[in-house]
Amino acid sequence: MAKQSNEKVLEVTHLNKKYGETEVLPDFNLEVQRGEVVVLLGPSGCGKSTFLRCLNGLEEIQAGEIKLNGQVISADATKWHIVRQKIGMVFQSYDLFPHMTILENILLGPIKAQGRDRLEVLQQAEKLLDRVGLMDKKEAYPSQLSGGQKQRIAIIRALCMNPEIMLFDEVTASLDPEMVREVLDVMLELAQAGMTMVIVTHEMGFAKAAADRVIFIDQGQIVEEAAPDLFFTSPKSERAKKFLNIFKFNEQVS
């Protein structure tokens, strides 16, 4: 993992999120250092995706504070479209814009939202496309790409905004196994290059390889938090053990 500084990129304190009467996240707290890769694990419905969406302002929070680089972004007056330029998010359903070419998809944010010079963004986009080997697809339309290719483009699209932190919401969940690997490789490379990432995933092997910290969530609460080696070999809580056993067929976690 890349060297981490002590700079806090993300600070979440006492975050409370309700859907109507149901409390999905009663009291969530999290700190992420620059360059750190945090993986959120947990059963479905435990609130991990909701949490990511709260960080991005796609969901409203009822109480609590979110700070990005020391600045509070959870206030009512927050101009989310400016904050979101610093937070890159990649979704499970990739959601490229089908009526635009791949290149147009990537350039839309930087040019329209950030007002950057087209030539400069083009250079950055082409460099990234080249690195993932998708340069020949830049004039294609999303419908002509495979799921894995689309997801890698979605990652590039988020990266071109030059975010401070990247959020990944189960990005490989709807991909075929062969394509899962090519996307995870891109994410691993990003992690090694020092990007601050918060990842929700079910890919345990990837979590072991990429994470600096694994956080196990159940019913909206952090049950266990540890380094990946420790968490996967000897989890402390019963719920974590039960969860990890879902993924193992022969061995039982003691």
Added chain:
Amino acid sequence: MQEWGISVLFEGQNLFRLVEGLSVSIRIAAVSIAFSAVCGILLGILMTSRYRLVRYGCRLYLEAIRIIPTLVWLFLFYFSLTKIMHFHLSAELASDIVFSLWGTAEMGDLVRGAITSMPKHQTDSGFAIGLTKLQVYRYIIIPQALRRLIPSAINLATRMIKTTSLVVLIGVVEVLKVGQQIIEVSILKNPTASFWVYGCIFFLYFIICYPVSLFSKKLETKWQQ
């Protein structure tokens, strides 16, 4: 030898007058379609507003247009409005207004349907890359919505073209009126005049509406990705 019935079309200025009458209908339709296209999109966006009052107001407008027959609206504007407001609205202007109001309402509903059928993820994706709500509408939602509603919109346009024939009832001299005038004059010496005249009108409407339909097909295949 009896004269061929079709000769009624070539007598004097008949054909010319029929085409001239058609151009009146086309003009009303064109003005209304252009107006409805622009205002319909705006109305459609308004109908997805998060303010309930705005949505309900738009809905009321749409339902009023739909419940009351177009002909009644024409009569209302041409006859009743002038009595109440004490100024005279020409039949053509009344037609322009009524058809524009009708087209806007229908187009608005089509746009609203296309917008709300868009998956929410597209909006989320747009927000996630830092676009404002306006930008998300402009670059992501509206372009896709327009592509989706092309078939229905073209259908609306052809319906509007055909319905303009109603304006003959408020005295606009358009193609049907001209046709009636020709028939009245020719019916004695040419008993089949009505067949040929209405046949010709049918043909004229066809050569207007069919290219519009073909254009729609061309747009659909061009945007098929």
